[in-house]
Amino acid sequence: MSASQALTIRLLIRSALADIELEPARVIQAVEDGYMTLQEGNSGCPTKMVIDRSVANRDSIAFSILCFDGRRDLVGYKTSYRHGIDNPDTYDTTISLYDEHGTPYALMVGGTAGAAVHEGLRHLQDYPPNTTMVAIGCDTGEKYLDTVFNDTWLQSHQLHSEPVERQVVGMFEAYRDSHAISCAEVMVA
Incomplete structure (x- = not known):
């Protein structure tokens, strides 16, 4: 993406969530069930927890998967929500929540x-110019400060890779213009 191409950031606000037919209590219960399954030690990677469609003709599902990575002592959590759109391959892998001012609830993201x-x-x-790409952070980073965000810990667990770190830094440098977003370029949906 060149410097002349404008980036658009679309912020999800509470009013945009009003039409989603999924009660918060059902989402909270699905998350709680996942954590309880993990806590009971029944599985390192529990079965998908599916929230069924509340309307028979609506093409939407929501599910979550909770897994444990013993080598890094990390718990991974994935959610997915399929929209009621004509294309069956279209879905979001998370629902991000922002307040009515567009401020995210969590600022420090995880691994x-x-x-x-x-x-x-x-x-x-791989994408044409003016393509909007979104990366979603689905967890906060505070719990990782002593582990995956700590170079000494990564090295002691043989997980730190200087070549990979250099590669990522190089990618950011190559696409610096893509990340130079000013407040004037931000569009609120």
């Missing part, structure tokens, strides 16, 4: 956001 940004940067050149 999965880094993975999403890495993949986005890696594939950005």
